[in-house]
Amino acid sequence: MSGDLFAPRIPEAVANLRPLADRLRPTSLMEVTGQSHLTGEDGVLRRMIASGSLGSMIFWGPPGTGKTTVARLLSGEAGLAFEQISAIFSGVADLKKVFETARLRRHDGRQTLLFVDEIHRFNRAQQDSFLPVMEDGTVILVGATTENPSFELNAALLSRARVLTFRSHDEESLSELLLRAEQAEGKPLPLDDSARGALLRMADGDGRAVLTLAEEVWRAARANEIFDVDGLSIIVQRRAPVYDKSQDGHYNLISALHKSVRGSDPDAALYYLCRMFDAGEDPLYIGRRLVRMAVEDIGLADPQALVVCNAAKDAYNYLGSPEGELALAQACVYLATAPKSNGVYTAYKAAMRAAKEHGSLVPPKHILNAPTKLMKGEGYGDGYRYDHDEPDAFSGQDYFPEKMGRVTFYDPPERGFEREIRKRLDWWDKLRRERSPR
Secondary structure, three states, X not given: OHHHHHOOOHHHHHXXXXXXXXXXXXXXXXXXXXXXXXXXXXXXHHHHXXXXXXXXXXEEOOOOOOHHHHHHHHHHHHXXXXXXXXXXXXXXXXXXXHHHHHHHHHHOOOOEEEEEEOHHHOOHHHHHOHHHHHHOOOEEEEEEEOOOHHHHOOHHHHOOOEEEEOXXXXXXXXXXXXXXXXXXXXXXXXXOHHHHHHHHXXXXXXXXXXXXXXXXXXXXXXOOOOEOHHHHHHHHOOOOOOOOOOOHHHHHHHHHHHHHHHOOOHHHHHHHHHHHHHOOOOHHHHHHHHHHHHHHHHHHHOOHHHHHHHHHHHHHHHHOOOHHHHHHHHHHHHHHHOOOOOHHHHHHHHHHHHHHHHOOOOOOHHHOOOOOHHHHHOOOOOOOOOHHHOHHHOOOOOOOOOOOOOOOOOOOOOOOOHHHHHHHHHHHHHHHHHHOOO
């Protein structure tokens, strides 16, 4: 009697301790939100299950998009044993143990789906250890990664696995998750419409985050209290942007900034610049990238672009943060609104290819110095014409190695200052044809 009287009701207690995001995990692929291209009626994974044949896969996508949940549901719907390890906490000994268990299971006629979270954290040798068990069917590998598989995973592993991309949740799928949470809790979120929208934006496409934020709101709310945007910000503070300065988020944003500048869109360029500032990017890194844009995408169409960017970098060094960021923003807008040219950039790459292809050709003797009698006797410097003594300060001599002949690398477009450079080059080309002895 006393045992029954004091026995805790375990299932209810455990349920109350589980986070909301865990309690609302989907129980079938059809319940998964935000990934209809994979789990919907015509989704890739649903087609695989229907065919009765699964292959190894890499799930690539941001946090909170359902990679772990989908892997677990996939094993259940395909009738496979499920094993899960994390590359953060596992080593070679753990892998060997899992592989041996999977081999024993295969002898009994059942295949294993091995889910490896953060698979990109395994080193190259550890990644290679998966190859034999993938090839002989011991396991169907499903690796999850937030990083670009092309950069982080071995080519041999990628050749044996299909990469499936998980998408960040949009506002619609995040709203659906909130509705499910409200149904599970049996009460609405104490937020007005603007605060509800703000909470969706704070989640930043992360399904787990939106449920965690909702749970924080319910915990904080007093009876009959409704939060506006300011109240919400105080309760949940602010979730840092999903951005790792050494990983994909970093490269995605700098790429977006560079292409917005190149595309002459100052508004988009400013937006991505501020995204990077907001995420904590080193302003001097951004300054260096702006200098690169000045020489790669503006070039001599506006020679002041490089000057402006270097001045902005110096201004940031002088002012520090936050005032110095404005100088970088000014340089960013200057670049986006400047005339564009990759003429020098293209010419440089072409000249570098020619330098490598033609080897160590000797310059023509007439432009070589003759500091010794022997060299003078060999004809070094013979026939050289000092351009400043020539009409128009232009001799029209050929400066390329004789075996190579003249080559045109630089072809300035008719934009910005390079329009003037084009006129000069055309004029000099005309004089060269008139005055060149060859």
